[in-house]
Amino acid sequence: MTGAAAEKRRAPDSSAETTPSPTDLLAQLTQVSRQADRHLESVLAEFGLHTWEYDVLAALRHDGEPYEMCPGTIGGRLGVSNSAMTNRITRLEKSGLVGRHLSPTNRRIVIIRLTDTGLDLVDRALSAHHEAARHVLDRIPAEDAASLGHLLGELGTALDAS
Numbered sequence: 001m002t003g004a005a006a007e008k009r010r011a012p013d014s015s016a017e018t019t020p021s022p023t024d025l026l027a028q029l030t031q032v033s034r035q036a037d038r039h040l041e042s043v044l045a046e047f048g049l050h051t052w053e054y055d056v057l058a059a060l061r062h063d064g065e066p067y068e069m070c071p072g073t074i075g076g077r078l079g080v081s082n083s084a085m086t087n088r089i090t091r092l093e094k095s096g097l098v099g100r101h102l103s104p105t106n107r108r109i110v111i112i113r114l115t116d117t118g119l120d121l122v123d124r125a126l127s128a129h130h131e132a133a134r135h136v137l138d139r140i141p142a143e144d145a146a147s148l149g150h151l152l153g154e155l156g157t158a159l160d161a162s
Contacts, residue, residue, distance in 0.1 A: 029155075043132045047125045054129075056088055057097060057122035060114045068113035097121060 044054050059074050060067050075085035092098040097118035103109035137145055
């Protein structure tokens with residue numbers, strides 16, 4: 001196909017005067033999401049953490065003391081299967097970042113708890129992640145950041161409903 005023919009078949013270019021197509025918007029969102037993932041990965045690399053490790057540790061940290069919960073609860077929050085969660089917990093336990101113990105009220109239930117080492121590491125990683133995110137978002141006017149947060153929430157709701 002010649003350059004002129006290809007140009008005719010190409011979708012119109014988005015500009016400030018036209019509304020981007022839905023596929024263009026979702027493609028842009030996907031690209032920004034990948035950039036954010038790479039940015040987070042670079043922050044976490046300073047702590048020797050992978051994103052999946054950080055996600056589990058941060059989930060345990062999120063609800064406060066005693067920094068523990070059932071594997072299924074963590075997996076539910078992260079959208080991870082039970083088998084994947086078991087694998088992740090085993091690896092984190094071998095690293096000394098989490099421990100397992102049986103529930104005192106129901107010995108059939110396993111509880112995952114942050115160790116002191118895990119708590120220290122996730123606190124430092126959370127602080128660095130927060131600082132890096134703030135550094136990026138400080139480049140966006142506060143009103144635009146607020147609008148972006150609202151719009152992303154709306155998009156999430158729309159995607160859940162579809």
